[in-house]
Amino acid sequence: xxxxxxxxxxxxxxxxxxxxxxxxxxxxxxxxxxxxxxxxxxxxxxxxxxxxxxxxxxxxxxxxxxxxxxxxxxxxxxxxxxxxxxxxxxxxxxxxxxxxxxxxxxxxxxxxxxxxxxx
Amino acid sequence: xxxxxxxxxxxxxxxxxxxxxxxxxxxxxxxxxxxxxxxxxxxxxxxxxxxxxxxxxxxxxxxxxxxxxxxxxxxxxxxxxxxxxxxxxxxxxxxxxxxxxxxxxxxxxxxxx
Numbered sequence: 001x002x003x004x005x006x007x008x009x010x011x012x013x014x015x016x017x018x019x020x021x022x023x024x025x026x027x028x029x030x031x032x033x034x035x036x037x038x039x040x041x042x043x044x045x046x047x048x049x050x051x052x053x054x055x056x057x058x059x060x061x062x063x064x065x066x067x068x069x070x071x072x073x074x075x076x077x078x079x080x081x082x083x084x085x086x087x088x089x090x091x092x093x094x095x096x097x098x099x100x101x102x103x104x105x106x107x108x109x110x111x112x113x114x115x116x117x118x119x
Numbered sequence: 120x121x122x123x124x125x126x127x128x129x130x131x132x133x134x135x136x137x138x139x140x141x142x143x144x145x146x147x148x149x150x151x152x153x154x155x156x157x158x159x160x161x162x163x164x165x166x167x168x169x170x171x172x173x174x175x176x177x178x179x180x181x182x183x184x185x186x187x188x189x190x191x192x193x194x195x196x197x198x199x200x201x202x203x204x205x206x207x208x209x210x211x212x213x214x215x216x217x218x219x220x221x222x223x224x225x226x227x228x229x230x231x232x
Contacts, residue, residue, distance in 0.1 A: 063220035
């Protein structure tokens with residue numbers, strides 16, 4: 001059974017930093033291009049970025065709005081993807097989801113982890 | 120960035136009746152490999168999103184056959200042939216032909232009339 005478990009979400013002050021984790025099981029994580037998607041309270045889905053498999057270069061791509069603030073990385077030995085966030089602002093308050101490849105079959109999502117940015 | 124525009128934004132449908140959601144892209148989303156990377160997702164209240172349809176018209180495993188996708192170029196449609204109570208929620212289209220970024224539509228809220 002495929003499982004994606006996000007963790008690390010918490011209350012953080014404006015300007016602060018946070019690292020989210022996405023632990024995967026039930027599939028060959030090392031071969032998967034993984035994505036982060038977020039959803040602000042009462043708002044729609046927003047793609048943050050993705051990271052390719054190491055065999056495809058292991059490089060990340062990002063949405064423009066997070067460039068230079070967020071970094072996606074992966075540790076295939078731990079079947080885990082990370083989202084390092086810095087310079088957090090109130091508009092970054094959201095549930096953060098990790099997903100398996102969005103355009104390949106099958107596609108799975110985690111339950112998400114809530115990040116709240118507030119003083 | 121490719122802008123995805125969904126309509127309507129809200130939809131109230133009688134149980135057993137059909138429903139249709141439109142998604143229009145600001146440019147063609149046919150990729151260089153010839154595939155059209157347009158997905159549809161459902162998000163039930165309090166749940167994570169779930170993909171229903173990939174590459175325009177392919178249903179994901181376990182998705183009821185009352186859901187179907189169609190379209191080409193810049194215009195796409197998700198249809199539900201007979202709405203059931205469990206279909207209540209939000210629906211999003213997503214393009215993946217021009218990246219980064221992948222871009223979602225704003226979402227359509229489906230309710231029961």
